[in-house]
Amino acid sequence: MKKLLLKDSKYEIKKSKIIKVTTLTDLEKFFEIELPGGDSLDHDPGQFVEVSILGVGEAPISVSSSPTKLGSFEMVVRKVGRFTSALHQLKEGDEIGIRGPFGKGFPVRILEGNDLVFVAAGLGIVPLRSLINFVIDNRRDFGKVSILLGCRTPQNMLFGDEVAEWTKRLDVNFSCTVDRADPDWKGNVGMITSLIPGVTLEPERTFAVIVGPPVMYKFVIAELLKKQIPERQILVSLERNMKCGLGKCGHCQINGLYCCQDGPVFSYDKIKGVPEAL
Amino acid sequence: MTRTKPKVAFFDFACCEGCQLQVANMGELLLDVLGLIEVVEFREVMSEKGPEKIDVAVVEGSITDKHAIERIKKIRDRAKVLIAYGSCATIGGVNGMKNNFKLDDIRKEVYGDRFNYFDTVETKAVHQVVKVDYFVNGCPVYIPEFVKVLKAALQGIPYEVPDHAVCVECKLNENVCMYDRGVACMGPVTRAGCNSWCINNGNICYGCRGMVSNPNENGAMDIIKKYNIPMDMVINKMNMYNKCREIDKREQKKR
Amino acid sequence: MLYNLSQYVVLKKEDFNGFISDLVKEQKVVAPVAKGCGQFSFEEVKSGSEISIDYIPTILPPKKYFMPRDENIATYDLSNGEDMEPVVEYEKMLLFGVHTCDLAGIQCLNMVFSERPRDLNYLIRKNQITIIGYECNFYCDRFASCRLVHNHSPNGGYDLFFTDVGDRFMIHVNTNTGEELVAKSNLLRKAGEKDFEDLQRVREAKNREFAKNEIPIEHEKIPELFDRAYNSKVWEDLDKRCVACGNCTNVCPSCYCFNMIDEPNLDLKTGRRYRQWDSCQNESFAKVAGGESFRKERGARQRHRYYRKFKYPIAKFSRFFCTGCGRCSRTCMACINLKETLNSLIKEQGMENPEAGKV
Numbered sequence: 001m002k003k004l005l006l007k008d009s010k011y012e013i014k015k016s017k018i019i020k021v022t023t024l025t026d027l028e029k030f031f032e033i034e035l036p037g038g039d040s041l042d043h044d045p046g047q048f049v050e051v052s053i054l055g056v057g058e059a060p061i062s063v064s065s066s067p068t069k070l071g072s073f074e075m076v077v078r079k080v081g082r083f084t085s086a087l088h089q090l091k092e093g094d095e096i097g098i099r100g101p102f103g104k105g106f107p108v109r110i111l112e113g114n115d116l117v118f119v120a121a122g123l124g125i126v127p128l129r130s131l132i133n134f135v136i137d138n139r140r141d142f143g144k145v146s147i148l149l150g151c152r153t154p155q156n157m158l159f160g161d162e163v164a165e166w167t168k169r170l171d172v173n174f175s176c177t178v179d180r181a182d183p184d185w186k187g188n189v190g191m192i193t194s195l196i197p198g199v200t201l202e203p204e205r206t207f208a209v210i211v212g213p214p215v216m217y218k219f220v221i222a223e224l225l226k227k228q229i230p231e232r233q234i235l236v237s238l239e240r241n242m243k244c245g246l247g248k249c250g251h252c253q254i255n256g257l258y259c260c261q262d263g264p265v266f267s268y269d270k271i272k273g274v275p276e277a278l
Numbered sequence: 279m280t281r282t283k284p285k286v287a288f289f290d291f292a293c294c295e296g297c298q299l300q301v302a303n304m305g306e307l308l309l310d311v312l313g314l315i316e317v318v319e320f321r322e323v324m325s326e327k328g329p330e331k332i333d334v335a336v337v338e339g340s341i342t343d344k345h346a347i348e349r350i351k352k353i354r355d356r357a358k359v360l361i362a363y364g365s366c367a368t369i370g371g372v373n374g375m376k377n378n379f380k381l382d383d384i385r386k387e388v389y390g391d392r393f394n395y396f397d398t399v400e401t402k403a404v405h406q407v408v409k410v411d412y413f414v415n416g417c418p419v420y421i422p423e424f425v426k427v428l429k430a431a432l433q434g435i436p437y438e439v440p441d442h443a444v445c446v447e448c449k450l451n452e453n454v455c456m457y458d459r460g461v462a463c464m465g466p467v468t469r470a471g472c473n474s475w476c477i478n479n480g481n482i483c484y485g486c487r488g489m490v491s492n493p494n495e496n497g498a499m500d501i502i503k504k505y506n507i508p509m510d511m512v513i514n515k516m517n518m519y520n521k522c523r524e525i526d527k528r529e530q531k532k533r
Numbered sequence: 534m535l536y537n538l539s540q541y542v543v544l545k546k547e548d549f550n551g552f553i554s555d556l557v558k559e560q561k562v563v564a565p566v567a568k569g570c571g572q573f574s575f576e577e578v579k580s581g582s583e584i585s586i587d588y589i590p591t592i593l594p595p596k597k598y599f600m601p602r603d604e605n606i607a608t609y610d611l612s613n614g615e616d617m618e619p620v621v622e623y624e625k626m627l628l629f630g631v632h633t634c635d636l637a638g639i640q641c642l643n644m645v646f647s648e649r650p651r652d653l654n655y656l657i658r659k660n661q662i663t664i665i666g667y668e669c670n671f672y673c674d675r676f677a678s679c680r681l682v683h684n685h686s687p688n689g690g691y692d693l694f695f696t697d698v699g700d701r702f703m704i705h706v707n708t709n710t711g712e713e714l715v716a717k718s719n720l721l722r723k724a725g726e727k728d729f730e731d732l733q734r735v736r737e738a739k740n741r742e743f744a745k746n747e748i749p750i751e752h753e754k755i756p757e758l759f760d761r762a763y764n765s766k767v768w769e770d771l772d773k774r775c776v777a778c779g780n781c782t783n784v785c786p787s788c789y790c791f792n793m794i795d796e797p798n799l800d801l802k803t804g805r806r807y808r809q810w811d812s813c814q815n816e817s818f819a820k821v822a823g824g825e826s827f828r829k830e831r832g833a834r835q836r837h838r839y840y841r842k843f844k845y846p847i848a849k850f851s852r853f854f855c856t857g858c859g860r861c862s863r864t865c866m867a868c869i870n871l872k873e874t875l876n877s878l879i880k881e882q883g884m885e886n887p888e889a890g891k892v
Contacts, residue, residue: 001623001624002623002624003620004621004623004657005619006657009607009621011606011607012617012619013615013617015615053615054615054795054804054806055609056433057793057794058795078822078823081822082436089434095615239821240819241822243793244791246650246652247650248652248791249790249792250789250790250811250813250818251811251818251819253837253841255845256840256845256848275763276827307799310799310800311799313799314800426796429797429799429801432801441815441816442777442778442779442812443776445778446783446812449783449864452568452574454569454570466776466778466866490816494776497773497774498776504868
């Protein structure tokens, strides 16, 4: 058996630095990552990276920052298993490996000039934040912007400071709901779907962008279709086990589609006939 | 990783000490392992007793009397990490066969008319008494897996015992299937991780690694029927190592 | 059928062992050998006498040489942070006696790993493997369905291709590599008219043996069958029978799913990252970190396997990924049989055509 060092391997990682770690909730931590030489990740909102901790493994993590943020990028990781537990043990100054960005992100060029309704539930806000912040940084390129946010309890809300900013902005319509309120909560209580009927929109010029737990999509899409938004203008981002990011390993396959290459962002018209998608 | 080597102690309960022997017979690999850890207690190879606090306790054997229950609880208190290794420790193993009988009958059989002097309890796997952090299944343990688990423990990351059947590894080793040889083998329902060690060497799988978590029992029945294997023989074979599985099931029901 | 005279050479059967011995002198030679109980595997051989030339498909297909079960893709060293070096491991070898079904399997893998983003590990390794195909003049057993997927006769994918024509082998020279092998051997002679007549005769007899599709449906209608059968009861039946052992995918010549695993060395500083065959039949295959599995039921996982052979690759690669080798049926302890599954689907959808593919 001969062994060669392989140049241009798709598995090559960029040795990157964690420059900031913040504990957001009991389960979620925020990481700011700097690529070698302060290079830009050059991603589209909605894309993901493969994060390596050598000796532990690799996992797909969605990028949470907008490409308008230069010099570093951000991600939020929930501690759910072997890899994420190891990631949570890392501190500022520690190194990780990065591959990517991978996949098809949100089609920002197509969204330009249109009204946008963002629907984020639970951890869905993490990838969606990359697009929301992109839109806010390029606000005049877009029409009306509405953000609908749902989380389990007020304590589970991520990016509280940024959310507070969004609520203050005059050029963003923001509403929020929680599954379970506490005595201090003054907002809505209930499912995220309950926020949709209250949104006024012009369906033919509106794109709806949904990210949340798998069970949520069907219900939210049904509400948006009631609002007459065309199927191709409803965008979702799907979560699968994207192991290689290269459309090969098979773990993220959704019927004939590879989530890591064909997605993770899909328009509803492309996946409504794909039984394993939603 | 800290500069001082982690203190590792080996303990045994009801067992044949065969797994310790496997570790002691590791050969050259043992030197690499010893480069990584400080062994502070290991009855089969040294007489010293370890310190009060240890980093890793490696426990062999099943828990079969009150004295053992007390002892394993103390070991758990001393250790940051507990590794159960060998079938006796991880799934109860052959000691579980005791649970097929009434405890008094067992005592009479073993100790005669003075049986009252000797206490005994239902055989339990270690995790059925105290919390276990890592499992190394097998009778005896498969050394490459033992080393893998040890590394995971020292890295502080979990080790997941494969949850697919031994058949997967066996097929990859291109063994002729035991069923094609007309012999009943526990491979289809037994957890992989041993690289189909026994079958590679011409033996059948005895199920020493415990069962896969979600076996298709109906499907397995079909297979057994297809090959004309008497059901009681299969159950006996399964119970040889996996009798203590009933305790897990009982506990699950309580919850 | 059109034959180009100059592309053929002849090897007398009595010279077979000598031919193999000459190959062995030059490089590692891998060929089918008997394992007992009517089973075979590709293994390294040192002489022609070790080879079982009349074999039925081996337990594992030759994919084990193209994408090894465990394949190192990088080594790492944490002494100065997260330093990783991607590697490729390869070995020059000659694969002798590959049936047309397995040649098709290798062609499938070639397509998958050449599709962008390309997989250099695979492509580098494949270029080091010389392939000598071997024709089946008869059915290997009742599990094969190579006729249905048009893999019963050679469609390229080899350097040399042997056909048994009685007391000698007719050898098709398909590539420069094949030509070089021919040039090096002094046991081969140019083919003449008589050799062609014999090859023609063998092929005609073979056409009678492989007279129609093993399953009563036209080749072209299979995608439609699968379009219609997604919610079929047949998958529910498979759900009850499958024990999810994953043997069907491991033995499949066109299954290529893998996992990626890090393994530290005992110093815990250095180690390797490797790919390992994985199976969509495994419980955890489509699980995401949160624990949700997107293909929970065994029946849905079996259906996925069938659709990856008969439907999804049609859109992507314009070919079936079932090679008709029959390994999945041969190996399944629960007796899930590809031909029976297809038959049930065809019956259920009313798409039977007993004369399908008749020549």
